[in-house]
Amino acid sequence: MNAPVSLRLRKAALVGNPNAGKSALFNALTGARQKIANYPGVTVERKAGRLMMPDGIPVELIDLPGSYSFDATSPDEEVTRALVHGEFEGEVQPDVMVVVLDAANLEQHLVFAQEVIELGRPTVVALNMVDLAQRDGLTLDPDALSEALGVPVIPTVAVRRKGLTELIAAIAVAEADFEAGQRVHPRPHLTLPERRLAARNIAKGAILSVSTTRRLHTGLDKVLLHPWLGPPILFALLFVIFQAVFAWATPFADALEGIAGWLSGLVVAIVPAGLVRDFLTEGVIAGVGSVVVFLPQIVILFAFILVMEATGYMARAAFIMDRMMAGVGLSGRSFIPLLSSFACAIPGIMATRSIADPKDRLTTILIAPLMTCSARLPVYGIVIAAVIPNTSVWGGIGLQGLVLFALYVAGIIGAMAVALILRRSVTAGQASGFIMELPRYQMPRLRDLAIGLWQRAWVFLRRAGTIIFAATVILWLLLTFPRAEPGESQLDVSIAGQVASGMHVVFEPVGFNREMTLALVPAMAAREVAVASLATTYAVDSENEAATENALRDQITARWSLPTALAFLAWFVFAPQCLSTIAVARRETNGWKWPVFMLAYLFALAYIFAGITFWSATALGL
Numbered sequence: 001m002n003a004p005v006s007l008r009l010r011k012a013a014l015v016g017n018p019n020a021g022k023s024a025l026f027n028a029l030t031g032a033r034q035k036i037a038n039y040p041g042v043t044v045e046r047k048a049g050r051l052m053m054p055d056g057i058p059v060e061l062i063d064l065p066g067s068y069s070f071d072a073t074s075p076d077e078e079v080t081r082a083l084v085h086g087e088f089e090g091e092v093q094p095d096v097m098v099v100v101l102d103a104a105n106l107e108q109h110l111v112f113a114q115e116v117i118e119l120g121r122p123t124v125v126a127l128n129m130v131d132l133a134q135r136d137g138l139t140l141d142p143d144a145l146s147e148a149l150g151v152p153v154i155p156t157v158a159v160r161r162k163g164l165t166e167l168i169a170a171i172a173v174a175e176a177d178f179e180a181g182q183r184v185h186p187r188p189h190l191t192l193p194e195r196r197l198a199a200r201n202i203a204k205g206a207i208l209s210v211s212t213t214r215r216l217h218t219g220l221d222k223v224l225l226h227p228w229l230g231p232p233i234l235f236a237l238l239f240v241i242f243q244a245v246f247a248w249a250t251p252f253a254d255a256l257e258g259i260a261g262w263l264s265g266l267v268v269a270i271v272p273a274g275l276v277r278d279f280l281t282e283g284v285i286a287g288v289g290s291v292v293v294f295l296p297q298i299v300i301l302f303a304f305i306l307v308m309e310a311t312g313y314m315a316r317a318a319f320i321m322d323r324m325m326a327g328v329g330l331s332g333r334s335f336i337p338l339l340s341s342f343a344c345a346i347p348g349i350m351a352t353r354s355i356a357d358p359k360d361r362l363t364t365i366l367i368a369p370l371m372t373c374s375a376r377l378p379v380y381g382i383v384i385a386a387v388i389p390n391t392s393v394w395g396g397i398g399l400q401g402l403v404l405f406a407l408y409v410a411g412i413i414g415a416m417a418v419a420l421i422l423r424r425s426v427t428a429g430q431a432s433g434f435i436m437e438l439p440r441y442q443m444p445r446l447r448d449l450a451i452g453l454w455q456r457a458w459v460f461l462r463r464a465g466t467i468i469f470a471a472t473v474i475l476w477l478l479l480t481f482p483r484a485e486p487g488e489s490q491l492d493v494s495i496a497g498q499v500a501s502g503m504h505v506v507f508e509p510v511g512f513n514r515e516m517t518l519a520l521v522p523a524m525a526a527r528e529v530a531v532a533s534l535a536t537t538y539a540v541d542s543e544n545e546a547a548t549e550n551a552l553r554d555q556i557t558a559r560w561s562l563p564t565a566l567a568f569l570a571w572f573v574f575a576p577q578c579l580s581t582i583a584v585a586r587r588e589t590n591g592w593k594w595p596v597f598m599l600a601y602l603f604a605l606a607y608i609f610a611g612i613t614f615w616s617a618t619a620l621g622l
């Protein structure tokens with residue numbers, strides 16, 4: 001007598017949230033016995049493998065795409081939904097569902113798990129990543145979880161092949177149930193809010209113990225991610241950062257300025273009067289030196305940013321921002337590229353590659369230059385130091401830091417407003433959803449911070465030594481030749497001065513003086529060059545050597561009116577200066593159309609806002 005032979009291949013499917021470890025389990029269970037193909041009609045991978053059961057008969061195991069629910073929004077999720085419900089053409093419905101959960105994110109993962117279990121099919125739960133839960137200080141009780149869910153729960157560590165034998169045994173039992181005809185045990189269907197609430201309670205009930213660190217971290221998240229507390233905390237933190245950038249940097253900046261002055265004096269003492277001496281004092285020391293002085297501010301700003309990243313707070317900031325970004329039609333996915341743009345728009349624009357939706361991405365590229373990059377800091381820094389008094393307002397808040405904060409906020413508000421308009425016109429489309437895993441809180445490691453800071457400082461100094469140096473030298477030559485006859489002003493006679501006088505017609509209406517207008521040209525190479533340019537211009541323009549040593553700040557204080565200075569600041573909030581950004585935008589958008597659009601709208605905004613600032617300041621009698 002022959003044993004009954006089952007003609008159809010038995011079938012089980014791995015389902016669960018993205019990143020639960022389904023593929024890791026699939027690989028551990030099926031090893032090399034895998035077949036990868038595409039599901040017909042969609043570009044979703046079908047991964048199937050053979051799992052050898054204790055009875056010697058294989059089961060076809062399917063690794064399904066990760067899902068958050070059966071309300072499918074993506075082609076991947078649609079495949080999972082249809083297949084699990086037995087509605088996928090040409091695919092037999094799996095006999096057994098193997099739900100994979102991330103033990104370290106149990107509550108989140110239980111929402112979808114319940115939806116699968118509600119189907120009432122034979123189900124086994126793999127409580128995966130118990131190693132990570134353990135590391136996070138979480139001890140779970142699989143039996144309690146099994147009790148609450150009404151299905152077997154097997155703890156596993158897919159990447160270390162732990163719990164596999166037990167899992168296979170549980171799948172075998174479920175298969176046997178299926179063969180025995182126990183195919184569907186209908187269960188009550190819950191609504192999403194009910195499932196969420198149940199997920200929380202079940203997760204709570206499955207926790208045996210929580211370490212104090214874990215408790216601390218959850219407590220921190222409750223406060224920092226709170227819908228009402230989170231945003232003000234984030235803004236308060238940013239506010240403190242900008243206060244510190246001014247307050248802490250001053251002694252170091254003064255010291256660097258002192259060194260520049262001393263070097264200048266040294267050159268005057270050693271090098272005989274003439275072009276060489278002028279080149280060294282006016283071009284190199286005044287020009288490049290005026291930018292290098294901002295090294296302490298750059299270092300302080302990045303120290304804060306690096307600490308925010310290393311502690312895990314930055315991802316939380318992205319999470320908080322997600323809600324606000326949705327308001328202007330962007331997702332939190334744009335946050336990291338935009339945040340990188342505070343260092344420099346170039347890596348920011350390159351980071352937009354992680355945004356899947358093309359219109360989301362284009363919008364992010366177009367507004368990235370509005371984030372205040374670190375190259376603007378020297379420009380803001382020198383003008384603020386020169387025209388904004390170093391006083392406190394409202395009991396102890398530094399006015400200079402406050403103005404700096406306002407300039408950063410102006411950039412952000414500008415970017416949001418532009419995004420809002422673009423998303424309703426040129427890049428109209430739906431905002432895509434955003435789900436991200438929050439990293440653990442961590443104490444930053446001093447060594448990593450030091451390396452990160454050193455890299456930033458080096459990038460800054462290298463720019464000073466290359467682009468800024470070259471632009472300053474060229475400018476000095478254009479300012480120095482042709483030579484003025486006695487009685488004439490060198491600035492009037494020079495090539496650069498002539499060009500500036502020509503351009504000045506355009507910029508006079510928005511309150512710019514001639515030196516500012518001139519500074520805009522080399523600033524196209526890099527924004528900081530505007531500072532070097534002003535320093536060199538005033539150095540060339542000074543009548544005597546003593547005046548050359550006057551700090552740029554004093555020159556600006558003496559020569560610029562407050563409305564003029566504010567107009568210059570407003571210009572730099574928007575102006576698309578820095579050609580490398582345009583070049584990167586061209587590369588990332590594959591053409592000139594969008595970079596030209598970007599250039600045009602940013603220059604227009606810069607001009608308009610400089611004008612508005614100048615005229616309102618003048619009207620207010622500032």
Ligand SMILES: Nc1nc2c(ncn2[C@@H]2O[C@H](COP(=O)(O)OP(=O)(O)OP(=O)(O)O)[C@@H](O)[C@H]2O)c(=O)[nH]1
Pocket residue numbers: 016017018019020021022023024025064065066067128129130131132156157158159160
């Ligand atoms: N420490 C640890 N890591 C795991 C475990 N299981 C999986 N991982 C890791 O978690 C990450 C995600 O695992 P995947 O298997 O790709 O997750 P998935 O469920 O297939 O994800 P999607 O295909 O996106 O739905 C990978 O880096 C795995 O190496 C585990 O038990 N412990």
Ligand SMILES: [Mg+2]
Pocket residue numbers: 022023024063065066
């Ligand atoms: Mg996978």
